[in-house]
Amino acid sequence: MDILLNKILSNDSDESTGYLSIVADNSESESINLSQDELIPVLPLRNMVMFPNVVLPIAVSRNKSLRLIREVYKNNGVLAATTQKDIKVDDPGLSDLYPIGTIARIVRILEMPDNSTTVLLQGITRFELLEITSKTPFHQGFIKTMTDQIPNEDNRVFVALIEAIKDLAIKIIQNSGTIPPETTFAIRNIDNPEQLINYITGNFALKVTEKQRLLEIDDLEERGYQLLEILNKESQLLEIKASIQSKAREDIDQQQREYFLQQQMKTIQDELGGGTSEQQINEMREKAALKKWNKEVAELFEKELSKLERTHPHSPDYPVQMNYVETILELPWNEYTKDNFDLKRAKRTLDRDHFGLEKVKDRILEHLAVLKLKGDLKSPILCLYGPPGVGKTSLGKSIAETLNRKYIRISLGGLHDEAEIRGHRRTYIGAMPGRIIQNIKKAGSANPVIVLDEIDKVNSDFKGDPSSALLEVLDPEQNSTFHDNYLDIDFDLSKILFIATANTIQTISQPLLDRMELIDVSGYITEEKIEIAIRHLIPRQRENHGLTKEQCILSKEAVRAIIESYTRESGVRELDRKIAKIMRQIAKKVATNETYEIDIPVEELKNYLGAPLFTKDLYEGNDYIGVVTGLAWTSVGGEILFIETSLSKSKAPTLTLTGNLGNVMKESAILALEYIKAHATQLNIDESLFETMNVHVHVPEGAIPKDGPSAGITMVTAMTSAFTGHKVKKALAMTGEMTLRGKVLPVGGIKEKILAAKRANIKEVILCHENQKDIEEIKSSYLKGLKFHFVSDIREVLDIALIK
Incomplete structure (x- = not known):
């Protein structure tokens, strides 16, 4: 071992050598040839990578690993050290380990003062992990040794590469201030290119993934080029940090200090390759190349992107410009979905x-x-x-x-x-x-x-x-x-x-x-509401309340009763709420195991919805003179209304109108009286009655405003009935506007009015001849049981309506 190894081996105190690994002498390096059938202990490493010809101190904490190193040290054997992909995995398997690692020999086991154990491993050669056979009492498996492809000694390019790596590494050591100076001495004295590359890779603060990538390269020259590229980035980062630090003054205030820290963060982000404005702009430009916009938009986008490029990221205008450019980029210019023509x-x-x-x-x-x-x-x-x-x-x-x-x-x-x-x-x-x-x-x-x-x-x-x-x-x-x-x-x-x-x-x-x-999306008629309820509303509310079809049945008769007695609307929202109210109560009965009728009868609706809110329009018969049934349109559908006329003696006859009538309806009444006066002889009316009788026209339900010209012929019929004493034909209703000369004009809302007549058990309906086309648009099933009289003149109306 060289001087650094001797220093570590003789150090039994808490004092650290200040560095992680050293290089082994050439005399101690050896090659290992193992049979693929021979089991070898496998030591998983966390956050570090072992290299051949490098001595690495490793803190061992896992029980399996402690048992492994003591067994290997006792038998003077070797182990296979490989790095975990995820440091959080406590008991890694084959898929959790990198396949390429380093066979190592245990130099010494150090029991530290804090009761922890550190082992010195000397890397020997690289291997490929083929299989993990067991994890007890420690990891064991089969491996295949690997050899490096070393260039010839006369390869001048490789020699220059090694010198460049050596010079750059020494420069980094001198600028960093954190690497011990002994490392420079070691680098200068390593002659073996493989040992030099492995020693520098093991000693410098590189990412684990970068170290592992270098270990997996078979070609030593390629490994050298990759290491040189990484060292260049490290050197540039150190220069940038040194430049920033030299510009920062010692007496900077809080704001300048924050800016300084932000600049350092930006430098680190640049090196890590994430989140920089330059990268965002480049990504935008790549996305823009795929857009289908026209030349004008492309030129505008490039102009605005260039403006963003020139703007400093800390400028207040930067986020404004960024948002604008992103908006242009995210819009679907000439991007269409394909229409379905089925x-x-x-x-x-x-x-x-x-x-x-x-x-x-x-x-x-x-x-x-x-x-x-x-x-x-x-x-x-x-x-x-x-x-x-x-x-x-x-x-x-x-x-x-x-x-x-x-x-x-x-x-x-x-x-x-x-x-x-x-x-x-x-x-x-x-x-x-x-x-x-x-x-x-x-x-x-x-x-x-x-x-x-x-x-x-x-x-x-x-x-x-x-x-x-x-x-x-x-x-x-x-x-x-x-x-x-x-x-x-x-x-x-x-x-x-x-x-x-x-x-x-x-x-x-x-x-x-x-x-x-x-x-015009007109309101639904009762029949349509029933179909909507049966097809859509009831199944949806059943599902919303967790009920099945077997737990609740609403017949068409029950739905009709809900529509006519509990709702008064053109749409179906209130109907939907009433059905939901019923479903809620049934869900409560099901949940509490109460007995109830699954097929809800009409008479039981009041138990769920209370007393009926509205009464169905009822035809009042023809028992009274001067009463005529008219048809009206409202925002919630059609209704029947009654025009009542009565005569009373007076010395100053007047026309009285009551029932909250609008201006148009009042004019219809005046028009009707004037027509009767003008045609009294033809109508067999005694003209003296106009000079001695008050005429009072009333439309019931006086709280409800009423207006429109549709009651014109109804007014004439009611007044004529009162003056002549003839009753109106039974089960007859009418609607239509009238002119001063007695011509009958068409009106709107025919569909709703006809259905209102049918609900009230009307059998005959008088309409303007021009409204015949509206009748033809209504389904024939809705017209069943109705007879229509199409007229053009008021005399035809009176001939049909009045009983002689």
Whole structure:
């Protein structure tokens, strides 16, 4: 052993030599040739790598390892030292150890004053671990010895390489201030190239993975080149640290001290190869090369990236510029999902998720068909408007699934800042893109389905008018060059399918309405609600409450009773809540093992939902003169209403109207009376009655506001009945507007009105001749049991309605 080894062997105190390993003399190095059939003890090492011709002190703590070294030392044998991949593994197996290690001989075992044990190992030659045969009483296995490929002595390149390594290692030792000076002496006196490379690798503070990588290289010249590269990095790091330290003054204040530490951290990060701004910029440039953007965007991105490159990472402008560049990079420029053109599948999906809504479904299928044939179509802007709870928003999700596109929902309710749509300019602190661009970035596709929810509830204030900002978004002729203030470059929105939803179109500005295709999503009729409940609501609520079909059954009759007696709405939200209420109570009964009727009868509903909240419209018969049944449309569906007329003697006859009537309905009553006065002779009415009788028209349920022209012919019929004394035909209802000359005009809401008539057991309905087309659109099953009279003049109405 050389002088360093002698120093370690003679040191029995707590004082350390100051270094980990030394080189063995050439005279002591030897080669080991073991048979592959010969077992050898295997010593797992933590956080260190053993090299041939190097003496390494190792602290041994594991019981198995202590037993191994004492057994080997006793028999004057050798062991196979190899490094663990994970230091946390206490009992490693073959897969937990690096396959290449070093055969070593135990030089001496040192019992330290703190009762710990240190063993001096002398590396001999490299080996490959083939198998671990046992772990008791210590690790044993089969190995295969390995030899290094050493260049010829006349290889001048290799000689120069060794000299370069030696000089660089000495330079690092001198600059580091932590490596003992004896190491320089040892390096200068090592003539064997293999010993020199192994000694430097074992002594310098390199990563375990780097040391292991060097140990696994068979070619000594290649191992030397790899070591030289690592030493170069270490030398550069020391120079940078020395440069930083020389510039730092002794009297620096707290702020300068923090900056100094940050610079040191940055230097360390640079060496470790992680988290530097240069690497981030290079990664961005690599990603940009894969983007499908046009030349204009590519030039802008490169310009902004170059600006970021010139900005110091600690500058306040750096994160602002970084966010902008990242936003441009993350947007899906010309990246589209492929549309699914299977129209049959599309129809199945729409029918599965939504019952009814035939017009909306047909419109979507038409769009898909044109897109399939033409291959390219500017997406239309659809606006679904109708009462709450009819499925406008969920329809957008089904459309996205049908087209195989990404789905985005943007809630516009209460929006009052224009910047939410167009984004903020980058000059503002905390600037960001508008919601449109943000959601497109999140979707990762430039052709998603975007549902603009509650577009009728957009407000305007001093921050701008968002509805005006939406004009560019929703115009198919303009949105191909949508300009976001933050992005400051045009983005193509023309491939996006926008679907707006609204409860009413009255509050939407006219220019915005003009850019959208309006589709009326009317309320569901009772029959449709029953189907929706049976197909969707009841199964979903069963699942939500942990029930099975065998534990709860709601028949169609029970669902109809819930709809008519406990809800009054156009959609099905309240119906869903009532079904959920029933399911909760049944879940409680199941959980407590109470007895109950699985098939809930109609008469038992009051036990679950309480007393009925609403009464079904009942036809009052034709027992009274001057009473006519009319049909009305409301936001929650159709209803029947009664127009009552009575005459009373008076010296100053007047027309009295009661029942909370609107202006249009009041005008209809005045119009009806004037028509009767003008045609009294043809109607067989005594004209003297107009001079002696007050006319009082009342519409029951006076707390409910009523308006509209639909009661025009009903008013005339009621007044004529009162003046002539003729009753109205039994089980008859009517709706229609009337002109001063007696012409009957068409009205809306026919579908809802007809179903209201059917619920009230009406048998005959009088309608304007032009409303016949509306009847033809209603399913024939809904019209069963009804007879229709289509008229053009009020005289036809009176002939049909009044009993002679």
